[in-house]
Amino acid sequence: MMALEKRAVGIVHEFLSLTVEKMVEVEKISQFRKWFDIDLNIRDLFLDHPGMFYLSTKGKRHTVFLREAYERGCLIDPNPVYDARRKLLDLVVLGRRGLFTNDSKLRDTGSSKEDGFKGRKMDEVLAGQRPAIH
Structure with missing residues (x-):
């Protein structure tokens, strides 16, 4: 199970690093679960790795940010x-x-x-x- 989780974290990390704003709505990224062959719950994956991902909940909208791409609320690069x-x-x-x-x-x-x-x-x-x- 640990190897599957590590693989899933790596895939999601790479996906977020390829986006323009280094963030995406959780609903949008969960649409890629079958394509990425990830059998884990995406939200739980983000919550289990708070050092890599920041999960923002505003109303009913859940957005995940790549922590390493942001500093003090602004994109580093x-x-x-x-x-x-x-x-x-x-x-x-x-x-x-x-x-x-x-x-x-x-x-x-x-x-x-x-x-x-x-x-x-x-x-x-x-x-x-x-x-x-x-």
């Missing part, structure tokens, strides 16, 4: 796809906070790269730099 997702999320949050007014419309000005974000350059927006609040 973020994937470029992860960085792009976070920058896009920051732009969405800025828009919801009222950064953009109804009369400020997006426009294409060609070479100047102005994007309608209150005079900010597109490079600043894509770099995730926040505007100064006056």
Whole structure:
């Protein structure tokens, strides 16, 4: 039984290390049990190895994190796809906070790269730099 558990832990560890955010919902990973040939209960596997996995329960959603990939709640070595997702999320949050007014419309000005974000350059927006609040 110990060899099967060790194999299952290794497979799940490798699976999580291949994901972008080094986390996945338990329900999603349990769909791969047959394909990975794991006969153990996935939740129990995570609970039995708290040094490797962190199991978060928010409401009815259970998410497992790879502990070694996080430090103080942040990814140690973020994937470029992860960085792009976070920058896009920051732009969405800025828009919801009222950064953009109804009369400020997006426009294409060609070479100047102005994007309608209150005079900010597109490079600043894509770099995730926040505007100064006056």
